[in-house]
Amino acid sequence: MTDVIVRTPLVEVTDLRTWFPIRKGLFSRVVGHVKAVDGVSFTVDAGEVLGVVGESGCGKTTTGRSILRLIEPTSGSVKFDGQELVGLPRRDLQPLRRQMQIVFQDPYSSLNPRMSIGTALTEALTVHGLARGRQATHDRVEELLTLVGLSPSHAARYPHEFSGGQRQRIGVARALAVSPRLIVADEPVSALDVSIQAQIVNLLRDLQRRLHLTYIFVAHDLSVVEHISDRVAVMYLGRIVELAPSRALYRSPMHPYTVALLSAIPIPDPDRRRSRIVLGGDVPSPSNPPAGCRFHPRCYMAQAICRTDDPPLREVAPGHLSACHFAEQAMAMAPGKDGEATGWEETGRLGGTEP
Numbered sequence: 194m195t196d197v198i199v200r201t202p203l204v205e206v207t208d209l210r211t212w213f214p215i216r217k218g219l220f221s222r223v224v225g226h227v228k229a230v231d232g233v234s235f236t237v238d239a240g241e242v243l244g245v246v247g248e249s250g251c252g253k254t255t256t257g258r259s260i261l262r263l264i265e266p267t268s269g270s271v272k273f274d275g276q277e278l279v280g281l282p283r284r285d286l287q288p289l290r291r292q293m294q295i296v297f298q299d300p301y302s303s304l305n306p307r308m309s310i311g312t313a314l315t316e317a318l319t320v321h322g323l324a325r326g327r328q329a330t331h332d333r334v335e336e337l338l339t340l341v342g343l344s345p346s347h348a349a350r351y352p353h354e355f356s357g358g359q360r361q362r363i364g365v366a367r368a369l370a371v372s373p374r375l376i377v378a379d380e381p382v383s384a385l386d387v388s389i390q391a392q393i394v395n396l397l398r399d400l401q402r403r404l405h406l407t408y409i410f411v412a413h414d415l416s417v418v419e420h421i422s423d424r425v426a427v428m429y430l431g432r433i434v435e436l437a438p439s440r441a442l443y444r445s446p447m448h449p450y451t452v453a454l455l456s457a458i459p460i461p462d463p464d465r466r467r468s469r470i471v472l473g474g475d476v477p478s479p480s481n482p483p484a485g486c487r488f489h490p491r492c493y494m495a496q497a498i499c500r501t502d503d504p505p506l507r508e509v510a511p512g513h514l515s516a517c518h519f520a521e522q523a524m525a526m527a528p529g530k531d532g533e534a535t536g537w538e539e540t541g542r543l544g545g546t547e548p
């Protein structure tokens with residue numbers, strides 16, 4: 194008999210919206226909203242890594258923070274292990290906080306410069322009632338530092354004595370201190386040198402496997418999440434435009450925006466070239482998104498229907514969702530995994546169409 198692996202969603206996000214009011218005038222009247230997250234739905238299974246990718250302002254960071262309720266969602270549902278978080282009173286949310294942690298892009302700004310690393314980790318344990326006696330706490334701090342590749346002797350040092358990569362390791366140690374089940378990694382390597390980025394991504398991947406963690410890994414670059422993600426969600430202007438298993442998304446992207454993002458990833462071979470798709474125009478304002486498909490003012494495949502009809506996120510292949518009227522054609526334009534000649538090799542530089 195074959196074993197059937199049943200995967201349970203640890204996180205279920207349904208129609209999540211996080212809007213920020215725009216106020217004007219003497220009485221701060223609300224004159225509009227910045228729709229940072231505007232109807233996002235996905236699930237993350239226990240032990241899964243979901244990469245969330247998009248340009249600045251696409252809503253990826255706000256999505257991660259709204260899930261943890263570090264930013265209050267405007268509407269929608271976020272369930273953690275079956276429990277609704279949106280609208281949950283603060284006192285009921287507090288016990289769940291331990292199970293959901295965040296790793297910030299810039300750990301330095303979240304570390305107290307006057308507190309040694311050992312004290313900072315002890316504080317994290319104390320706040321959550323996990324400091325069990327002096328020796329046990331000391332041992333746990335040493336264990337955490339070792340777990341993230343630092344030396345126990347680093348406990349006595351202060352944040353300014355560490356490099357960027359080491360500080361990010363401390364950020365990871367602090368998140369792990371409370372033995373969470375979910376970690377939202379909010380652009381954890383964006384501020385680091387390229388040479389250090391891979392080390393931190395590898396560390397996060399090893400820890401995820403060893404500790405059976407669940408990650409929502411936010412990044413602005415598809416190449417960063419490729420080797421750590423089981424599935425990848427691509428966001429544009431507050432919405433998910435493509436969601437697929439990692440391998441399928443990189444090999445057969447089904448949204449023109451994903452195709453363009455992939456074209457920006459350099460091939461590590463000087464003898465091979467890939468034509469980059471340079472999107473025309475700027476990202477429109479999230480307070481006034483374009484009608485029809487939000488991507489149409491910049492899309493090199495836009496047709497008349499794209500200006501009027503908003504494409505739903507639909508399943509184009511098993512587990513592969515795309516919000517494009519022409520998802521199948523977008524795939525035909527995509528590069529092969531190794532950058533073989535494809536439709537977009539011929540297409541070359543492409544600008545956006547007029548709105």
Ligand code: SF4
Pocket residue numbers: 448449450486487488489492493494495496499504516517518519520
């Ligand atoms: Fe481009 Fe149209 Fe697809 Fe939108 S629906 S991504 S405008 S082809």
